[in-house]
Structure formats: C-alpha cells, structure tokens
Amino acid sequence: MSSKDKRIAAMAGQFREGKLDPHYTGFFELFNRQQFYEAHEVLEHIWLKDKHGPNGAFHKGLIQLAGAFVHLQKNRPQPASSLFKLALANLEKYPATHEHLNLQTTGGLIRQWLADLERTDFKSNPLMAANAPKLKLDGSGT
Numbered sequence: 001m002s003s004k005d006k007r008i009a010a011m012a013g014q015f016r017e018g019k020l021d022p023h024y025t026g027f028f029e030l031f032n033r034q035q036f037y038e039a040h041e042v043l044e045h046i047w048l049k050d051k052h053g054p055n056g057a058f059h060k061g062l063i064q065l066a067g068a069f070v071h072l073q074k075n076r077p078q079p080a081s082s083l084f085k086l087a088l089a090n091l092e093k094y095p096a097t098h099e100h101l102n103l104q105t106t107g108g109l110i111r112q113w114l115a116d117l118e119r120t121d122f123k124s125n126p127l128m129a130a131n132a133p134k135l136k137l138d139g140s141g142t
Contacts, residue, residue: 014026014029020100020137021046023042023043023045023046024043024046024099025137026039026042026043027039027040027042027043027062027066028135028136028137030042031066031069031133031134031135032134032135034069034073034129034132036066036067036069036070036073037066037070039066040063040066040067040070043059043062043063043066044063046059047059047060047063055099057090057091057093057094058090058091058093058094058098058099060090061086061087061088061089061090061091062087062091064083064084064086064087064090065083065084065087065091065106065110067083067087068080068081068083068084068087068113069127069132069133071083072125072126072127073127075125077117077122077123077124077125078122080113080117081114081117081118081122084110084113084114084117085114087110088107088110088111088114091103091106091107091110092107097138100137100138101135101137101138102136102138106135109133109135113126113133
C-alpha cells in the first residue's frame with residue numbers, strides 16, 4: 001500500500017458510520033469543511049475502481065465539482081468554470097436523486113457558481129469562507 005493509499009484510508013476511516021462507503025460519506029464531510037482537495041482524493045478511491053461502471057460518471061462529476069473549488073481556492077476562476085461545466089455534464093446523466101444526493105439542488109448550486117464567475121467575466125473570485133458551498137446527503141443511507 002502506497003503512502004497516498006494509507007493517507008486516504010486514514011481519512012476515510014473517520015467516516016465509518018452508516019451503510020454507505022466511508023470514502024463516499026467522507027467526500028461530503030471534507031467538502032463541507034472546505035477541504036476540497038481532500039474530498040476529491042477520498043472519492044477518487046471509489047472512482048478509480050469503477051470508472052466505467054454505472055456510477056463512474058457520477059463520481060467523476062463530484063470529483064470535478066470538488067476540483068472546481070480547489071481552483072477557486074487557488075484563485076483560478078477560469079479553470080474552475082471549466083470543471084463546473086464538466087461536473088454538471090456528468091451529474092446530469094443521473095436521476096434527480098442518486099446515491100442519496102439531490103442532483104437538482106447540486107446542479108442548481110453548480111449553475112449559480114458558474115453564473116457568479118461569468119457575471120464578472122472571470123475577474124472576481126466569489127469563494128469566501130462565509131459562502132462556501134455545502135452538500136447534503138438525504139440521510140437514508142446512514
């Protein structure tokens with residue numbers, strides 16, 4: 001096991017509650033703590049094993065969403081916008097609620113962040129600690 005694998009396993013280990021994979025629930029916990037890079041890393045563990053499976057595009061979309069916020073944290077609005085668009089395209093392939101996540105709400109969140117970036121022609125970064133996004137699972141899997 002590589003040191004990266006050990007680090008990710010340790011991160012995911014904190015989220016061993018309920019019926020869902022701790023890498024999946026860990027993604028949301030880390031995302032909501034504004035640890036977007038770590039959220040991406042934890043969920044990538046699932047995605048790499050099932051890229052071409054039924055949830056491959058779903059997990060990829062969530063990873064891209066976290067990646068968009070990593071770019072905003074680094075004050076790179078244009079790459080963030082590109083990842084928001086890719087995330088939306090991947091997540092729109094799934095029903096309104098998928099894997100305990102309301103994708104209508106998530107899609108609305110993505111569209112709002114895209115609109116905020118486009119409104120300033122990518123010259124202003126709308127991300128601040130006070131307005132950082134939150135994603136919520138519906139709870140039926142916990």
